[in-house]
Each structure stands twice: as structure tokens, then as C-alpha cells.
Amino acid sequence: GLGEHRAKAERMFSLMDGFLKNDPISLQKDILHHVEYTVARSRFSFDDFEAYQALAHTVRDRLIERWHDTHIYFKRTKPKRLYFLSLEFLMGRSLSNSVINLGIEDQCAEALNQLGFEFEVVAEQEGDAALGNGGLARLSACQMDSLATLDYPAWGYGLRYEYGLFRQIIVDGFQHEKPDYWLNFGNPWEIERIHVTYEVKFYGTVEEVEMNGEKQKVWIPGETVEAVAYDNPIPGYGTRNTINLRLWAAKPSSKFDLEAYNTGDYINSVVNRQNAETISNVLYPDDRSHQGKELRLEQQYFFVSASLQDIMRRFKEEHTNFDELPEKVALHLNDTHPSLSIAEVMRMLVDEEHLGWHKAWDIVCKIFSFTTHTMVTDGEKIPVELLENLLPRHLEILYEINFNFLEEMKKRIGLDYSRLALLSIVEEGAMKSIRMANLAIVCSHTVNGVSKLHLEKLKTKTFKDFYGLYPEKFQCKTNGVSQRRWIVVSNPGLRDLISKWLGTEAWIRDADLLSGLRDHLDNADFHLEWKMVKKVNKMRLAEYIEAMSGVKVSLDAMFDVQVKRIHEYKRQLLNIFGIIHRYNCLKNMDKDSRRKVVPRVCIIGGKAAPGYEIAKKIIKLCHAVAEKINNDTDIGDLLKVVFIPDYNVSVAELVIPGADLSQHLSTAGNEASGTGNMKFLMNGCLLLATADGSTVEIIEEIGEDNLFVFGAKVHEVEKRRQKRLSNLAPLQPAKVPLHFARVLRMVRDGYFGHNDYFKSLCETVEFGFGNDYYLLTSDFGSYLEAQAAADKAFVNQDKWTRMSILSVAGSGRFSSDRTIQDYAESTWKISPCRCPL
Ligand code: 475
Known part of the structure; x- marks a missing residue:
């Protein structure tokens, strides 16, 4: 009868909805189940960390379900897939993000509450997954979130480093690096696939064999390492789609070394096997320099080989003809780091699939796209000597690609050898090497x-x-960040406020809707609530600061933040010099003038690459200046300086929402984009910035009245560098602006102690030495003016709040959803593939 039908329909619906229920009672049952059987603690007694583990497993189960459904759906519909290849992903924490994207935050919070736990406290138990350095790596993470949310049939591929980016600890103001053995505490967000393994080969020789009457090259490798897949489900928001980030770990090959065993050297052969695991052990902590180290090359090839075997296997399961490859597969190179993929695909198609060089080349030219993330001209190079030894067949293939390319160029541009030398993929000279950027450009569409x-x-x-040769290849894809991570997860107060005033949560999938906030620009209630949200975030940040550094800060002060990797070009030194100048001004003021001063809390954070001496000195100087100023009773709350140690994704989630002002000081022409600026913008924090990278587009979007822009523009920088060198005789202080000279002298003469240690740091901006390549001297005046303008604006809280609202309202264009949609349509040519509910 009817009842039976209904019961059947209900059963079916509940199956489609997934086996697992998301009401608080069901969640609670699952949490307790995991406490008892996964964490193996008594369900009557467990702590916050164990509650985190149990909740994480509860969420993981739900992710796995959706992830299965998504993959079955992709398999059935066989869409063109995007493979996003990156050696770095900075995922940070996963719990809050997953719970929000699954739409089960309230239910989880309630389930925990009834057990006597608080969601926020439980979520803070999670450590960061820090498998990357900085901007490039966090961008990859935001882009994965957007790919899932926009229903694109995409896979991320990366390496499962056992040690992520080092933890920064500060001792006496100096940075020390500690290993980040993040897997010590378990990782509920990954699924080990012991059956998804590939052999990755290294070393050996290339031999020529006869095959069907033709001569064919074959690589006889010398060593084998096994790659094991670890899958990390990435849930989309407002969709059932949950895509995969597949990370590879190196394991000793199961084909053991027979000879060593037979000669009886059992112990040594076991120890040697263990060396295989070192390949995926540790992330390189330099976010700019390329050192041409053998281990780094091994990592790159290990990653490339495992990923491409996996991709080709999937292609061959669904298709029989390689002509279809360009219609079914898009391979994206996230910077030059994975560009050995090009040689590897050629090797697979030519040596293994016997397609013939020209056909293979034709396919390769249609499947790769490439994004570069740096302004630096001196890109990644691999010494030929290393390749010859580690990947002899790949080197031959690279030579052949280059030979064909140069022949084609000779036809196009003639025998202009100096030009050909610049274009060449192979760099001749003292150290012969492969220019990875040239390779990526020649072979990408x-x-x-x-x-x-x-x-x-x-x-x-x-x-x-x-x-000049390929104008059509060059495209602009302005970066973006995920509003799910950078508003919804990190600033729940602002999220609720935005949704309330927009009357919808649709902006979480469509950030352009944020512009609707402009409708309430003059509403007094809106202003009041807006300021309240910021205040609460500042309180949270102030508590953190006190816990980390012991410094008590006033909530009435302007929280002024610069957090990012420490680099000379990012000019943290300009910030510190500005702080010293502010200190000097305060010291010289009478009581009356002091009363009018806007109090400041200057917050700086960021890691220096372990071998980057000058960057490490900047960190020390920051601490030395903080110590002096914070202990000057004459100054009190008017100026506080704080260094936040171990800046990472989860610290950013705390710091950014609590900032009033944020600084982005790169000398124009040096920051490829910058993404921190976008995160602050989304959180209603005003920017004090140079017209560099994506800030130029932020200015276009919100108007220059709504942020504080300063410094030389790109076209002025070169001129100033020339002028600086021709006009200024060495060490001629008279030509250096007075305030700057004074601050510099204080540091050099030991006002903050450690003058010997700071000498080489000072010299970077002194003439006759570093010659102030990044133009701190000439930008200092305009920097101070921008700072004064910020102070002035802060006094008028109405005006400040308007600027803050307009920042958020104008941030829609800087959502990674916009970036990803643009890539999908114009570069990857992929379409959404939405798993039905
Ligand atoms: C840019 N990292 C930002 C961001 O596009 C930009 C280099 C070598 C080895 C390992 N990591 C790197 C970078 O080059 C990097 O992070 N670049 C940054 O990419 C995203 O917003 O301007 O500096």
C-alpha cells in the first residue's frame, strides 16, 4: 500500500542523502562512537583534543561519502578533467572549513555542547597542514576550495612532506627553526591508499633497441622508489561535490634489492631501503631561491612521475585513443616546479606508447598550461649534470625538444644567435642547465x-x-582568495553581519554580492554593528598577543599589521624605520600634543628562510625596537610593538580579522600579486600600500580615497635607481632625507643594542654598500605621509567605518572563485560537473 511506497521512497531518499545523518543526535552518536573505537578513549572521559579527533573522524566519514559519490559521478560522465600540479599546498586547518562547507556547523556545535564541549575550543586543537611556504602555496589551497565549490571536475596533486614548513621559535629575538613533524598527532583528513602505488625510477642508462624494425630509445633505470597515494577530500560549499587532493609519499620499493640480500648484508640493505623515504621527507623552506640541489630534483620527478602514471591510468581506463587526450585532460603547472612533467609526458607517449615524436609533441602542446608567480627574472634552473645522472632519458628528451624548438625559431627569426641563446631551453656556460621557465613557456598553450x-x-x-613569438599565450589571471576561508571560517561575526544586512548567505558562493553592502553605507545601526564586530576581533587578538608576548595592548589603539614572509623587497625594514620615527616624534612631544596622538599597536609577523641572513636580522631588529619602546614608561599605550611568532595559516585567521590597518610595502614592480592584501580587504581592514601587484587592481576597484597609497610607481622605480647611483656619492648623508638618516644612525650606532649585528642590515640601504636597491630612502617621506593620513582618518571613526565597509563591498572581485572560473573557461576549457543530490 501507500505506506510501503512511502517507506521505500524515504529509504531511497535517505540513501541518496548519504548513509550518515547530520542532525545533532546522529552526529553526537558518531562522535561518541569515534571516541570509543577510533580514539580508543572512554566515552565517559575524554578531553578537548580527543573531542577534536572524534569530531574530525565524524566529519571525515561524511566527506568520504560525498567524495565517493562525486568520483562515481565523474567516472560515469567522463568530463574533461583538470589536474592541478603543485609542489606546495598550505591547507592550514580543515575542521571548521569542512564543517562549514558541509553545512553542518550548527548541528556539530550543538552536538558538542550537549557533551560539554565548545566547538571553537575543539577546533583550535587542530594543527596546521603546512605543506608549503607562502603565497603560492596558500593560493593553491584557496583554488582547490573554489574548484570544489564551483563543481569543476578537478584533482590536485602534491607531495605529502613528513616535515612541513619549519616552526619558527624566537629566542632572545632571534629566529630558530624547529622541525614541523605534523603527522605526530595523526591526520584524520587523509586516507591512505595502500593499493594506489606506483614505481618511480631513477638513474641508470639509456639504450637503443630494435622495435618493429625501428630503432627506439629505452631507459634502463637503476633505482626504484614506490609512491603511495594519500587522498585528502576537498568539500565544496553549497554542493555535494567533494574533490580530491592526492599527495604522494615515498616508500621503499617492494622489489627488494636481491643482490644485497644474497651477499648477506641484510642490515645494510634494509637501512639503504629506508633512504627511499627521504625523498618526500621535507619541504624546502626557500620561497624564492632555487638552489639546484639533487634532493629537490628527486622530489620534483618523484611527484611528476607518480602523478602522471595515475593520470594516464585514469585516461586509459576511460579512453582508447591518445588523440583524445587534449579533449579530456588539462595539466596545470603551478609555477615551474612541476615542469619536468613535460619531458615525462613525452617519454611516456614516445617510449612507452610508441606514438612517434611528432604526434606526441602535438598532443603535449595542447595539454599544458602554466602560471608563474614571481617578478624575479632569474628563474628556476636544473643543472644538466644532475639530470644526466638522475634522469638520463629525460635529459635527451629535453635536448630534442630544444633542438626542434631552435630549428623552428631559426626559420622564424633567422640566425640571430644572441636572440636564440636567450630563447634556448638549455643554458650554455659555466654551469650548463635547463631553464624551466623557457621549457614551460614553449610547451604550454x-x-x-x-x-x-x-x-x-x-x-x-x-x-x-x-x-614577441607567442603573444596569444600570455594571459592575466589576477589572484583571489576564498571568502569561505577568509571570512566565513575566520570571521564568523562579520559573516553574520554581512548575511543579516544583505538578507542572504548567497555571497558565500557569489562574492560579487558583497557590493550590496554599499546600500547601507550611511546606516547608523549598520555602522554600530560593524564597529562592534571589529572590537570583538580585536579583543581576541589582544588576548593572543598578551599570551604570546606578555605585552598588554589597548583596544582603543589602531592595530596596524604587517604579516607575510620576511623579504627585503617586502620592506619590513621600512615599517620598522617608520616605527622608530614615530617613537622619536613621541619622545619630542609635549603633553598636550601627545593627547591628540592616535595610539598604535604595530604588529609584525613572518618567517625568514633559514639561510636568508638579512631577513633574520630584520626579525631581530624588530624585537630590539619592541623591547626599547615597550619598556619606555614615557610612551605607555601610545606605541606598542609586537612580533607574532610562527606566522602560519591559523595565526593569520586570528590576526587578519583583528587588524584595523594592514601594510603591503613592496617596492613597486616586485610583488607579482600579493594575496594578503585581499584577505585584509575582505575583513574590513584598511590598506596602507604601494601601487604594486594586485593592489593596483584593488585601487581600481575601491578608489584611492579608500586606502592609503604611497611610494614610487613602477615606471618611476627604474629612474630612481639610476638617479640614486649617479647623484649620490658614497656615504653622503646630506642627500638622504633627514628623518631617514636619523633613524638609520640610531640603528647603526647601537641605540637598540647589537650594532655589530645590525651593521650589514644597515648597509643594505647605505650608499657605497647595498645602495638601497629597494628604495627605502626615497619612499620614506611618502610612507610617513600615508601613515599620517591613516592616523587622521582613524580619528574620524565615521569616515574610517565607511572606508572599511567600502573595502569589503569592493572585495568581490578578489574571490578565488572569480579566478578559477576564468581559468576554467579560458585556459583549461573545463565545465562544471555537479554531482546530483
Ligand atoms: C608571489 N614561492 C606573490 C603569490 O601567486 C603571489 C618559490 C620557489 C619555491 C617555492 N615557493 C616559491 C613563490 O614564488 C611565491 O609564493 N610567490 C608568490 O605567489 C601567489 O601573490 O606575489 O610572491
Whole structure:
């Protein structure tokens, strides 16, 4: 009868909805189940960390379900897939993000509450997954979130480093690096696939064999390492789609070394096997320099080989003809780091699939796209000597690609050997090497810059010659960040406020809707609530600061933040010099003037690459200046300086929402894009910034009245560098602006102690030494003016709040959803593939 039908329909619906229920009672049952059987604690007695583990497993189960459904759906519909290849992903924490994207935050909070736990406290138990350095790596993470949310059939591929980016600890103001053995505490967000393994080969020789009457090269490798897949489900928001981030770990090959065993050297052969695991052990902590180390090359090839075997296997399961590859597979190179993929695909198609060189080449040219993330001209190079030894067949293939390319160029541009030498993929000279950027450009159908300004520089400087040859390849894909992570997860107060005033949560999938906040620009209630949200976030940050550094800060002060990797070009030194100048001004003021001063809390955070001496000195100087100023009773709350140690994704989630002002000080023309600026913008924090990277587009979007712009523009920088060298005789202080000279002298003469240690740091901005390459001297005046303008604006809280609202309202364009949609449509040519409910 009817009842039976209904029961059947209900059963079916509940199956489609997944086996697992998301009401608080069901969640609670599952949490307790995991406490008892996964964590193996008594369900009557467990602590916050164990509650985190149990909840994480409860969420994981739900992710796995959706992830299965998504993959079955992809398998059935066989869409063109995107494979996003990156050696770095900075995922940070997963719990809050997953719970929000699954739409079960309230239910989880309630389930925990009834057990006597608080969601926020439980979520804070999670450590960061820090498998990357900085901007590039966090961008990859935001882009995965957008790919899932926009229903694209995409896979991320990366390495499962056992040690992520080092933890920074500060001793006496100096940075020390500690290993980040993040897997010690278990990782509920990954699924080990012991059956998804591939052999990755290294070393050996290349031999020529006869095959069907033709001569064919074969690689006889010398060593084998096994790659094991670890899958990390990435849930989309407002969709059932849950895509996969597959990370590879190196394991000793199961084909053991027979000879060593037979000669009886059992112990040594076991120990040697263990060396295989070192390949995926540790992330390289330099976010700019490329050192040409053998281990790094091994990592790159290990990653490339495992990923491509996996991708080709999937392709061959669904298709029989390689002509279909370009219609079914898009391979994206996240910077040059994975570009050995090009040689590897050629090797697979030519040596293993016997397609013939020309056919293989034709396919390769249609499947790769490439994004570069740097303004630096001196890109990644692999010494030929290393390749010859580690990957002899790949080196031959690279030579052949280059030979064909140069022959084609000779036809196009003639025998202009100096130009050909610049274009060549192989760099001759003292250290013969492969130029990875040239390789990526020649073989990709698209070369992307990460901001308009960046693209312009690629076209006119960095890759000028290539632009002349292939203008159609060059495209701009201005970076973006995920509003799910950078508002919804990190700033729940602002999320609720935005949703209330927009009357919808739709902006979480469509950030352009944020512009609707402009409708309430003059509403007094809106202003009041807006300020309240900021205040609560500042309280949270102030508590953290006190816990980390013992410094008590006033909530009435302007919280002024600069957090990012420490680099000379990012000019943290300019910030510190500005702080010293502010201190000097305060010291010289009478009581009356002091009463009018806007109190400041200057917050700086960031890691220095372990071998980057000058960056480490900047960190020390920051601490030395903080110690002096914070202990000057004459100054009190008017100025406080704080260094936040171990800046990472979860610290950013705390710091960014609590900032009033944020600084982005790179000398114009040096920051390819910058993404921190976008995160602050989304959180209603005003920017004090140079017209560099994506800030130029932020200015376009919100208008220059709504942030504080200063410094030389890109076109002025070169002129100033010239002028600086020709006009200024060495050590001629008279030509250096007075305030700057005074601050510099204080540091050099030991006002903050450690003058010997700071000498080389001072010299970077002194003439006759470093010659102030990043133009701190000439930008200092305009920097101070921008700071004064910020102070003035802060006094008028109405005006400040308007600027803050307009920042958030104008941040929609800087959602990674916009970036990803643009890539999908114009570069990867993939379409959404939405798993039905
Ligand atoms: C840019 N990392 C930002 C961001 O596009 C930009 C380099 C070598 C080895 C390992 N990591 C790197 C970078 O080059 C990097 O993070 N670049 C940054 O990429 C995203 O917003 O301007 O500096």
C-alpha cells in the first residue's frame, strides 16, 4: 500500500542523502562512537583534543561519502578533467572549513555542547597542514576550495612532506627553526591508499633497441622508489561535490634489492631501503631561491612521475585513443616546479606508447598550461649534470625538444644567435642547465601572470622575447582568495553581519554580492554593528598577543599589521624605520600634543628562510625596537610593538580579522600579486600600500580615497635607481632625507643594542654598500605621509567605518572563485560537473 511506497521512497531518499545523518543526535552518536573505537578513549572521559579527533573522524566519514559519490559521478560522465600540479599546498586547518562547507556547523556545535564541549575550543586543537611556504602555496589551497565549490571536475596533486614548513621559535629575538613533524598527532583528513602505488625510477642508462624494425630509445633505470597515494577530500560549499587532493609519499620499493640480500648484508640493505623515504621527507623552506640541489630534483620527478602514471591510468581506463587526450585532460603547472612533467609526458607517449615524436609533441602542446608567480627574472634552473645522472632519458628528451624548438625559431627569426641563446631551453656556460621557465613557456598553450601588472612585466621584460613569438599565450589571471576561508571560517561575526544586512548567505558562493553592502553605507545601526564586530576581533587578538608576548595592548589603539614572509623587497625594514620615527616624534612631544596622538599597536609577523641572513636580522631588529619602546614608561599605550611568532595559516585567521590597518610595502614592480592584501580587504581592514601587484587592481576597484597609497610607481622605480647611483656619492648623508638618516644612525650606532649585528642590515640601504636597491630612502617621506593620513582618518571613526565597509563591498572581485572560473573557461576549457543530490 501507500505506506510501503512511502517507506521505500524515504529509504531511497535517505540513501541518496548519504548513509550518515547530520542532525545533532546522529552526529553526537558518531562522535561518541569515534571516541570509543577510533580514539580508543572512554566515552565517559575524554578531553578537548580527543573531542577534536572524534569530531574530525565524524566529519571525515561524511566527506568520504560525498567524495565517493562525486568520483562515481565523474567516472560515469567522463568530463574533461583538470589536474592541478603543485609542489606546495598550505591547507592550514580543515575542521571548521569542512564543517562549514558541509553545512553542518550548527548541528556539530550543538552536538558538542550537549557533551560539554565548545566547538571553537575543539577546533583550535587542530594543527596546521603546512605543506608549503607562502603565497603560492596558500593560493593553491584557496583554488582547490573554489574548484570544489564551483563543481569543476578537478584533482590536485602534491607531495605529502613528513616535515612541513619549519616552526619558527624566537629566542632572545632571534629566529630558530624547529622541525614541523605534523603527522605526530595523526591526520584524520587523509586516507591512505595502500593499493594506489606506483614505481618511480631513477638513474641508470639509456639504450637503443630494435622495435618493429625501428630503432627506439629505452631507459634502463637503476633505482626504484614506490609512491603511495594519500587522498585528502576537498568539500565544496553549497554542493555535494567533494574533490580530491592526492599527495604522494615515498616508500621503499617492494622489489627488494636481491643482490644485497644474497651477499648477506641484510642490515645494510634494509637501512639503504629506508633512504627511499627521504625523498618526500621535507619541504624546502626557500620561497624564492632555487638552489639546484639533487634532493629537490628527486622530489620534483618523484611527484611528476607518480602523478602522471595515475593520470594516464585514469585516461586509459576511460579512453582508447591518445588523440583524445587534449579533449579530456588539462595539466596545470603551478609555477615551474612541476615542469619536468613535460619531458615525462613525452617519454611516456614516445617510449612507452610508441606514438612517434611528432604526434606526441602535438598532443603535449595542447595539454599544458602554466602560471608563474614571481617578478624575479632569474628563474628556476636544473643543472644538466644532475639530470644526466638522475634522469638520463629525460635529459635527451629535453635536448630534442630544444633542438626542434631552435630549428623552428631559426626559420622564424633567422640566425640571430644572441636572440636564440636567450630563447634556448638549455643554458650554455659555466654551469650548463635547463631553464624551466623557457621549457614551460614553449610547451604550454597558456602562460598566466597573477595580476595585470605582473602580466605587463612578463610581456615587456621577463619573457619579452617569448611574448614577441607567442603573444596569444600570455594571459592575466589576477589572484583571489576564498571568502569561505577568509571570512566565513575566520570571521564568523562579520559573516553574520554581512548575511543579516544583505538578507542572504548567497555571497558565500557569489562574492560579487558583497557590493550590496554599499546600500547601507550611511546606516547608523549598520555602522554600530560593524564597529562592534571589529572590537570583538580585536579583543581576541589582544588576548593572543598578551599570551604570546606578555605585552598588554589597548583596544582603543589602531592595530596596524604587517604579516607575510620576511623579504627585503617586502620592506619590513621600512615599517620598522617608520616605527622608530614615530617613537622619536613621541619622545619630542609635549603633553598636550601627545593627547591628540592616535595610539598604535604595530604588529609584525613572518618567517625568514633559514639561510636568508638579512631577513633574520630584520626579525631581530624588530624585537630590539619592541623591547626599547615597550619598556619606555614615557610612551605607555601610545606605541606598542609586537612580533607574532610562527606566522602560519591559523595565526593569520586570528590576526587578519583583528587588524584595523594592514601594510603591503613592496617596492613597486616586485610583488607579482600579493594575496594578503585581499584577505585584509575582505575583513574590513584598511590598506596602507604601494601601487604594486594586485593592489593596483584593488585601487581600481575601491578608489584611492579608500586606502592609503604611497611610494614610487613602477615606471618611476627604474629612474630612481639610476638617479640614486649617479647623484649620490658614497656615504653622503646630506642627500638622504633627514628623518631617514636619523633613524638609520640610531640603528647603526647601537641605540637598540647589537650594532655589530645590525651593521650589514644597515648597509643594505647605505650608499657605497647595498645602495638601497629597494628604495627605502626615497619612499620614506611618502610612507610617513600615508601613515599620517591613516592616523587622521582613524580619528574620524565615521569616515574610517565607511572606508572599511567600502573595502569589503569592493572585495568581490578578489574571490578565488572569480579566478578559477576564468581559468576554467579560458585556459583549461573545463565545465562544471555537479554531482546530483
Ligand atoms: C608571489 N614561492 C606573490 C603569490 O601567486 C603571489 C618559490 C620557489 C619555491 C617555492 N615557493 C616559491 C613563490 O614564488 C611565491 O609564493 N610567490 C608568490 O605567489 C601567489 O601573490 O606575489 O610572491
